[in-house]
Amino acid sequence: xxxxxxxxxxxxxxxxxxxxxxxxxxxxxxxxxxxxxxxxxxxxxxxxxxxxxxxxxxxxxxxxxxxxxxxxxxxxxxxxxxxxxxxxxxxxxxxxxxxxxxxxxxxxxxxxxxxxxxxxxxxxxxxxxxxxxxxxxxxxxxxxxxxxxxxxxxxxxxxxxxxxxxxxxxxxxxxxxxxxxxxxxxxxxxxxxxxxxxxxxxxxxxxxxxxxxxxxxxxxxxxxxxxxxxxxxxxxxxxxxxxxxxxxxxxxxxxxxxxxxxxxxxxxxxxxxxxxxxxxxxxxxxxxxxxxxxxxxxxxxxxxxxxxxxxxxxxxxxxxxxxxxxxxxxxxxxxxxxxxxxxxxxxxxxxxxxxxxxxxxxxxxxxxxxxxxxxxxxxxxxxxxxxxxxxxxxxxxxxxxxxxxxxxxxxxxxxxxxxxxxxxxxxxxxxxxxxxxxxxxxxxxxxxxxxxxxxxxxxxxxxxxxxxxxxxxxxxxxxxxxxxxxxxxxxxxxxxxxxxxxxxxxxxxxxxxxxxxxxxxxxxxxxxxxxxxxxxxxxxxxxxxxxxxxxxxx
Numbered sequence: 314x315x316x317x318x319x320x321x322x323x324x325x326x327x328x329x330x331x332x333x334x335x336x337x338x339x340x341x342x343x344x345x346x347x348x349x350x351x352x353x354x355x356x357x358x359x360x361x362x363x364x365x366x367x368x369x370x371x372x373x374x375x376x377x378x379x380x381x382x383x384x385x386x387x388x389x390x391x392x393x394x395x396x397x398x399x400x401x402x403x404x405x406x407x408x409x410x411x412x413x414x415x416x417x418x419x420x421x422x423x424x425x426x427x428x429x430x431x432x433x434x435x436x437x438x439x440x441x442x443x444x445x446x447x448x449x450x451x452x453x454x455x456x457x458x459x460x461x462x463x464x465x466x467x468x469x470x471x472x473x474x475x476x477x478x479x480x481x482x483x484x485x486x487x488x489x490x491x492x493x494x495x496x497x498x499x500x501x502x503x504x505x506x507x508x509x510x511x512x513x514x515x516x517x518x519x520x521x522x523x524x525x526x527x528x529x530x531x532x533x534x535x536x537x538x539x540x541x542x543x544x545x546x547x548x549x550x551x552x553x554x555x556x557x558x559x560x561x562x563x564x565x566x567x568x569x570x571x572x573x574x575x576x577x578x579x580x581x582x583x584x585x586x587x588x589x590x591x592x593x594x595x596x597x598x599x600x601x602x603x604x605x606x607x608x609x610x611x612x613x614x615x616x617x618x619x620x621x622x623x624x625x626x627x628x629x630x631x632x633x634x635x636x637x638x639x640x641x642x643x644x645x646x647x648x649x650x651x652x653x654x655x656x657x658x659x660x661x662x663x664x665x666x667x668x669x670x671x672x673x674x675x676x677x678x679x680x681x682x683x684x685x686x687x688x689x690x691x692x693x694x695x696x697x698x699x700x701x702x703x704x705x706x707x708x709x710x711x712x713x714x715x716x717x718x719x720x721x722x723x724x725x726x727x728x729x730x731x732x733x734x735x736x737x738x739x740x741x742x743x744x745x746x747x748x749x750x751x752x753x754x755x756x757x758x759x760x761x762x763x764x765x766x767x768x769x770x771x772x773x774x775x776x777x778x779x780x781x782x783x784x785x786x787x788x789x790x791x792x793x794x795x796x797x798x799x800x801x802x803x804x805x806x807x808x809x810x811x812x813x814x815x816x817x818x819x820x821x822x823x824x825x826x827x828x829x830x831x832x833x834x835x836x837x838x839x840x841x842x843x844x845x846x847x848x849x850x851x852x853x854x855x856x857x858x859x860x861x862x863x864x865x866x867x
Contacts, residue, residue: 328571328865331376331863332357332358332376333356334355334375334862335371335373335374335376335377336843337353337371339385340383341364341385342384342385342833344832344833345831346811346832347387347811347833350366351366352365353380355374356839359839359862360862361838361841363835364833378843380843384846385841386814386833386842387819387840388547388818388841388842389547389548389842390547390818390820390822391547392549392711392734392772392824393736394547394551394776395778395779396542396552397538397559397584398778400535400537400538401522401534402438404522405436406436407437407438411439411441413444414444414454417450418450418454418455421436421458421459422458425458432521432525433463433517433518434462434463435466435522436467437469438469439468440468449466451504452476452480452481452502456479459479462480463480464476465477469779470611470779471584471585471778471779472508472511472610472611472613473511474505474506475506481504484513484514486510486513486514489510489513490502494510507613508664509582509583509586513586515584516556516582516583523558528562531562532565536566539570540570540572540866542572542782543571543572543858544855545784546785546842546858547784548571548572548840549572549599549840550572550573552574553603553713554576555578556578557594560576563576563598571865572865573598573860574598574599575601576600577605577685578594578603578681579604586607587607588604588681589604601683601827604681604684605684605687606674606685606687607664608664608686608693609662609687609692609693611689613660613662614660615659615660615661615662615692616692616717617657617659617692618660618752618756619755620657620658622752622755622756623658625753659692660692662692670696674700678704678705678706678709683710683826684710685713686701686710686713687713690717691721694722695721698712698729699725701729701731702729708827711733711823712731715735716759717747717756718757718760719755719756723760723763723769726769727764727768732770732824733771733772734773734824735764736773736774737773737813738775738786740791740794740796741790741795741797743759744759745796745798745802758802762805765808771816772821772823773788773791773817774817774824784817785844788849789813792807792808792849810848839862840859840860840861842855842858843855843859
């Protein structure tokens, strides 16, 4: 059931071995709970051979690196980074600069005029909710602007998109037409697709891009993405959304590059569909067999808010709309399908009923050693916890995101000792949205401090490309919680520097294997990074990344 690939990085001749190394006169974040100390570190035979303070004379070594003003940290582990998706997105078109529907249509017309051969025109990183007039183009408008081409506009969340009429026909979405994943106007699809229907469309578009690249071209862009991870000090990475076809190429990439990559399988409808449909993967990279389940969406995350908080939210949003002479706050409030039951308002984002989710978890738990469970909203988190316990899988799962939660969620997660993988890099972007929702402190976004205080095994990761990949940026977000305009979102939820580094290094591998990795201590594998300065100085960058004592990025 498990496919674990153990590789020796010395088999890669492009990464020469520099054995018997002393990094002197530096700051070493040493120990299994990394703490900064002035001193030195030595490496021999791929392992940490000695660690000392500034008051201890270092041993002789063949190679000496002056670490003055630098820092040495355990290498970063990203247990939630979409390597395969990011690789393809980086060679696709970018719509992040669009500010209105006109921008999108004008760009599309220009691209069509310059490119008459590409089968699919795909634009990523589009956030039409942030436009001055948040009305996206329709399928008909995309059809006219493209001259009848396959067009897919992908939301930055990677959970929804917009298709042209031709693209809707190409994707043949008949299995979803009677569901809630395709928006319609007067019974006709308007082009907007969500969740599994979006995933199926994305799979069709990406398959076309992959076929255009060919096997060698695909490996090239994938290896480039792994190199980007190494440049940020990441030595171990887990892709939580791996299709069967992409896993074949990823296995080759894993062998050709030094980055240790593992992955989770998804369903037959593509990277945003829950595992349990389609065939199991043959390989899972450097980690154990793993599967991904989505309990809710992204924009349609499953939330539950008490009536009192809901009333205060509505009142504050109404006042905000009046004071700013704008309907945008009210439009945000009315977005989403809400239901009222037993004194609470529920946002209808759950993708399973509790019995369905329990059955899926039990089935996947029998065939896989690890499960990744996507749950963004507090209602999804609550349901996921109940079903995890019902299925008897508390030690096999990593709960992904838990982005907007309450005290009840935290108590339940802590009680059953369930892991959580959080993405602090979301704070600069989504912190403002949380503040505009006027949820107060009862329903908290990215509640890291509360989780740690409750004793929860908290891991930090990126969700690249939905979130920024750079771990240094992300740990600073966890500590500072500062928005781009210098406001601070829920300062009480900030963590310490040591806690942030621990969650992104030592704890990181537990999100993949269930076990923590060793820190910078004698006998541990020499997986570390050398930084140009203090990790929490915003000018500090990664100077070198080491795996098993081999420099894999300089």
